[in-house]
Amino acid sequence: MQTIYTDVLVIGAGLAGERAAIEAAQAGFSAICLSLVPARRSHSSAAMGGMQAALGNCDKGAGDCPDVHFADTVKGSDWGCDQEVARMFADRAPIEMRQLAHWGVPWNRVVPGKSTYFKGGKQLEKEEKEENRGLITARDFGGTAKWRTCYVSDGTGHSVLFTVDNVCAQLGVEVHDKTEAIALIQDGATCFGVVARCLRTGELRVYLAKATTISTGGFGRIYPCTTNAVICDGGGHIPAINTGLVPMGNMEAVQFHPTGIVPTDILVTEGCRGDGGTLLDVNEERFMNIYEPDKQELASRDVVSRWMTHHIRQGKGVKSPYGEHLWLDIRHLGEKHITGKLREVYEICTSFLGVDPIHQLIPVRPTHHYSMGGVRTNKDGAAYGLKGLFSVGEAACWDMHGFNRLGGNSLAETVVAGGIVGKKIAEFLAGAEVTFNSSVIDAEVKKQQERIQNVISCKAGTENVYKVRLAMQTALHKGANIFRDNAGLTECVASLQETLVRARKVGLKSNGKGVNPELSAALKIEGQVKMGLMVAYGALMRTESRGSHNREDFTARNDRDWLKRTLAYWKKDTDTLPTLDYEPATPLFHIPPGDRGYGKSEIIKAETPAGDKG
Amino acid sequence: MARSLKFNIFRYNPQDQESTPHMESFVLDETDSMTLFIVLNRIREEQDPSLQFDFCCRAGICGSCGMVVNGRPSLACHTKTKDLPEETTLLPLPVFQLVGDLSVDTGSWFRELYDSVESWIHTKKVFDPAAKEERMENDVAEAIYELDRCVECGCCVAACGTARLRPGFLGAAGLNRVGRFLIDPRDERTEQDYYDIIGNDMGIFGCMGLLACEDVCPKQLLLQDQLGFLRKKMGITALKNFFKK
Numbered sequence: 055m056q057t058i059y060t061d062v063l064v065i066g067a068g069l070a071g072e073r074a075a076i077e078a079a080q081a082g083f084s085a086i087c088l089s090l091v092p093a094r095r096s097h098s099s100a101a102m103g104g105m106q107a108a109l110g111n112c113d114k115g116a117g118d119c120p121d122v123h124f125a126d127t128v129k130g131s132d133w134g135c136d137q138e139v140a141r142m143f144a145d146r147a148p149i150e151m152r153q154l155a156h157w158g159v160p161w162n163r164v165v166p167g168k169s170t171y172f173k174g175g176k177q178l179e180k181e182e183k184e185e186n187r188g189l190i191t192a193r194d195f196g197g198t199a200k201w202r203t204c205y206v207s208d209g210t211g212h213s214v215l216f217t218v219d220n221v222c223a224q225l226g227v228e229v230h231d232k233t234e235a236i237a238l239i240q241d242g243a244t245c246f247g248v249v250a251r252c253l254r255t256g257e258l259r260v261y262l263a264k265a266t267t268i269s270t271g272g273f274g275r276i277y278p279c280t281t282n283a284v285i286c287d288g289g290g291h292i293p294a295i296n297t298g299l300v301p302m303g304n305m306e307a308v309q310f311h312p313t314g315i316v317p318t319d320i321l322v323t324e325g326c327r328g329d330g331g332t333l334l335d336v337n338e339e340r341f342m343n344i345y346e347p348d349k350q351e352l353a354s355r356d357v358v359s360r361w362m363t364h365h366i367r368q369g370k371g372v373k374s375p376y377g378e379h380l381w382l383d384i385r386h387l388g389e390k391h392i393t394g395k396l397r398e399v400y401e402i403c404t405s406f407l408g409v410d411p412i413h414q415l416i417p418v419r420p421t422h423h424y425s426m427g428g429v430r431t432n433k434d435g436a437a438y439g440l441k442g443l444f445s446v447g448e449a450a451c452w453d454m455h456g457f458n459r460l461g462g463n464s465l466a467e468t469v470v471a472g473g474i475v476g477k478k479i480a481e482f483l484a485g486a487e488v489t490f491n492s493s494v495i496d497a498e499v500k501k502q503q504e505r506i507q508n509v510i511s512c513k514a515g516t517e518n519v520y521k522v523r524l525a526m527q528t529a530l531h532k533g534a535n536i537f538r539d540n541a542g543l544t545e546c547v548a549s550l551q552e553t554l555v556r557a558r559k560v561g562l563k564s565n566g567k568g569v570n571p572e573l574s575a576a577l578k579i580e581g582q583v584k585m586g587l588m589v590a591y592g593a594l595m596r597t598e599s600r601g602s603h604n605r606e607d608f609t610a611r612n613d614r615d616w617l618k619r620t621l622a623y624w625k626k627d628t629d630t631l632p633t634l635d636y637e638p639a640t641p642l643f644h645i646p647p648g649d650r651g652y653g654k655s656e657i658i659k660a661e662t663p664a665g666d667k668g
Numbered sequence: 669m670a671r672s673l674k675f676n677i678f679r680y681n682p683q684d685q686e687s688t689p690h691m692e693s694f695v696l697d698e699t700d701s702m703t704l705f706i707v708l709n710r711i712r713e714e715q716d717p718s719l720q721f722d723f724c725c726r727a728g729i730c731g732s733c734g735m736v737v738n739g740r741p742s743l744a745c746h747t748k749t750k751d752l753p754e755e756t757t758l759l760p761l762p763v764f765q766l767v768g769d770l771s772v773d774t775g776s777w778f779r780e781l782y783d784s785v786e787s788w789i790h791t792k793k794v795f796d797p798a799a800k801e802e803r804m805e806n807d808v809a810e811a812i813y814e815l816d817r818c819v820e821c822g823c824c825v826a827a828c829g830t831a832r833l834r835p836g837f838l839g840a841a842g843l844n845r846v847g848r849f850l851i852d853p854r855d856e857r858t859e860q861d862y863y864d865i866i867g868n869d870m871g872i873f874g875c876m877g878l879l880a881c882e883d884v885c886p887k888q889l890l891l892q893d894q895l896g897f898l899r900k901k902m903g904i905t906a907l908k909n910f911f912k913k
Contacts, residue, residue, distance in 0.1 A: 092774060092778060092779075094730075094778075099725070099730050100727060149797045156793070158788070158789040160852075163806040165806045206816075209729075219782075223779070223788060229779065253767075255683055284723050318701070375700060405728055406728070567684040568681050572718060
């Protein structure tokens with residue numbers, strides 16, 4: 055068995071993981087990133103819109119500062135975030151944007167003079183100051199008080215990822231792509247690394263490390279309709295869940311994006327609405343201006359997604375063979391703007407839909423987009439439950455997003471948190487002495503070899519992995535979607551429990567030799583169903599509505615009983631439900647719970663006596 | 669009536685001693701808005717679960733799914749079946765190491781490229797977290813981004829006559845990468861430094877000017893202009909070097 059040692063092992067080579075690895079490498083430590091795909095293909099590359107940071111250089115960002123960014127983030131989270139973490143993030147973000155500029159990111163810059171922009175379908179004018187010429191500029195995004203989203207034309211994630219991967223190459227951070235971590239090596243107290251499967255040969259390999267970091271992004275592929283890439287399947291969470299020691303935070307906090315195209319659910323960026331795109335119904339009439347007169351199309355994601363679903367339920371959806379949808383209209387932005395700043399959107403529409411957005415409407419529907427929940431960590435990025443285990447980025451619940459994340463905050467989180475957590479990992483490494491116990495390593499390897507053999511030989515049964523996966527996705531789509539209630543969630547949990555039994559009986563149809571994709575899917579299906587149950591059961595138990603978690607039977611945000619974070623454990627292999635625990639949402643309040651200023655404002659305040667509905 | 673589509677797909681699993689390279693045919697009915705992403709996943713889920721291929725973003729952004737579609741290197745995710753005949757042949761990209769069936773190893777190839785062209789900003793300046801960012805004209809930023817748009821799918825390399833003949837040739841993707849740093853004011857390398865990297869047969873002078881790279885580029889990068897620009901720049905540097913001697 056090939057065994058590779060490194061000071062820090064990073065699972066996932068997207069922006070968060072690579073950024074953290076850079077900090078460790080700069081402090082003189084060796085770092086290896088494992089990745090399913092070459093680093094630059096990571097899903098970070100698909101985030102086109104931008105990164106929020108309060109630089110305040112552009113006209114519409116004048117007067118911005120980290121305090122305002124922090125306030126927007128806390129409001130966006132519907133007071134579900136850890137305010138200490140959100141504060142660290144907002145303070146660090148402007149410095150990180152400059153760091154990225156230093157490394158080579160070609161941020162768009164301030165161009166002095168008058169120019170026009172669209173808001174809510176109206177053409178308005180702004181003027182950039184000469185003194186700010188050439189500084190990093192920003193665009194508008196949903197849910198923010200100022201224009202704060204730094205961007206690189208239509209390819210922010212792509213461009214930043216290429217830059218950060220360049221820095222990794224420069225510093226000698228190794229990326230072992232086509233490698234999948236399938237289990238953590240740990241002794242109940244400390245994490246020592248992983249057992250990984252090589253996706254070039256199918257062979258197992260051991261990676262030993264003083265610090266192991268999970269940064270594998272979201273897990274949207276447990277849903278049938280998602281904007282997430284194929285690789286965002288929870289593969290990094292599962293090894294942590296399977297230890298029984300590491301909890302997942304707020305798994306029920308799932309965000310839906312208003313504008314996935316129909317039928318492939320490819321995301322068209324918020325930038326469309328930020329730049330003045332409007333949403334239309336079956337009669338080609340706007341509706342967001344009626345539901346949200348102030349923010350209109352620019353209200354936060356959960357609000358827009360909910361009103362879209364509501365409007366479709368009112369019979370205003372456009373019928374299609376793939377279900378009902380609404381229209382996104384960017385025609386009035388003009389050819390130059392659409393083929394320039396929104397080129398990626400133009401390409402998506404023409405390449406994948408055969409729609410020309412300069413002259414035609416784009417079919418859109420809300421689709422699964424982002425997982426606020428994930429591996430629960432403290433503010434240093436250290437995972438609960440195991441020493442030497444860290445997590446960062448969308449994979450983690452560091453928790454600056456609470457129950458709803460703002461557009462542009464997640465891509466910013468990858469690099470900002472990557473930098474902060476990376477530094478903490480380097481500090482940890484400086485003081486760490488680890489003794490590797492060969493019997494712990496050998497036992498985990500043997501366990502994984504047996505697991506693989508059993509699946510190949512159909513020891514537990516011959517359930518088809520793709521059919522089981524579809525059953526899981528269908529259950530979540532039906533019961534744990536934008537609108538949730540007791541009946542739907544109860545049915546969803548029951549159905550997922552049946553699916554779990556089937557997942558444990560999966561056996562291969564093919565021979566499992568080499569880089570067998572059926573084997574890859576089979577090795578994670580049980581873990582995926584467990585994650586689905588964490589989402590659905592957590593949502594069932596949370597009898598309130600907060601951010602993107604909307605209970606039709608508990609419509610108020612309940613700060614009296616639910617100003618807390620769900621911690622979901624999978625304690626024993628044989629369990630059929632996660633074990634839920636709770637902790638306070640935040641250790642301190644810079645901003646006490648209040649009204650978000652958009653969306654519903656039904657709140658049961660913390661001081662409301664029990665029994666009173668508030 | 670929906671068309672019945674036939675796909676002739678290259679099959680070989682190097683890790684299976686019983687496997688030999690061969691073509692295998694699969695038939696399925698066409699549906700609306702069908703792309704090769706949908707086709708290949710359906711074949712895997714409904715007909716042969718061992719079929720290897722690579723997709724990631726399935727949205728034309730990540731460059732994972734390059735393959736040869738009816739003789740032409742393309743991204744499978746944005747290849748619509750309505751643009752294909754009833755019979756289609758799918759082969760893995762040449763030049764890159766085969767992993768199995770339609771899956772190839774582009775990661776190792778590009779990683780070597782980053783090292784050989786030192787694909788990062790070379791500067792003596794040290795980042796000062798307390799200072800404002802250095803200013804840059806927006807036009808310059810946009811010009812850099814234009815060259816940064818390459819998704820490293822490998823289609824241009826697979827379609828390149830020189831790359832097929834000469835392992836180690838940088839290809840359009842590699843040369844374009846060098847061009848990206850050459851126009852970036854933050855990179856302090858001189859034209860001579862770039863000449864040392866690409867002023868040879870493995871670099872810009874290896875290009876035979878066939879320009880299939882631009883024809884197949886799924887991001888429509890202006891590779892012809894870029895190669896011409898680099899050839900001129902490096903040609904002038906070569907002349908300067910000649911007269912210095």
